[in-house]
Amino acid sequence: MSFIKALIPGMLLTWIVSGVLGSNGSHGGMLAIEHVYLQGHGFYWSWALFVAATGLAWAIFAMLD
Numbered sequence: 001m002s003f004i005k006a007l008i009p010g011m012l013l014t015w016i017v018s019g020v021l022g023s024n025g026s027h028g029g030m031l032a033i034e035h036v037y038l039q040g041h042g043f044y045w046s047w048a049l050f051v052a053a054t055g056l057a058w059a060i061f062a063m064l065d
Contacts, residue, residue, distance in 0.1 A: 002061040003054075010054030018044040 022033045022044030031046040 002065060003058050005061050006054050006057035009057040010050055013053040013057075014046060014050040015043070017049060018046045 018028070018031075018033045021028050021031070022035060027033055028046060028049075031049050033044050033046045033049075035042055036045045
């Protein structure tokens, strides 16, 4: 259950950080921020950052249980 709860903060952190860095023209180095189009809407996303943020949130939620 901790993993399911960790998906939301991981997604939000990735969306915010990728949006800020990507809109400034940065590719984020190892984060590999890319501009993604989904059903006509464009946004910035990084799978590496999503995995790291979700893992961190999962660890925090697991310690709280």
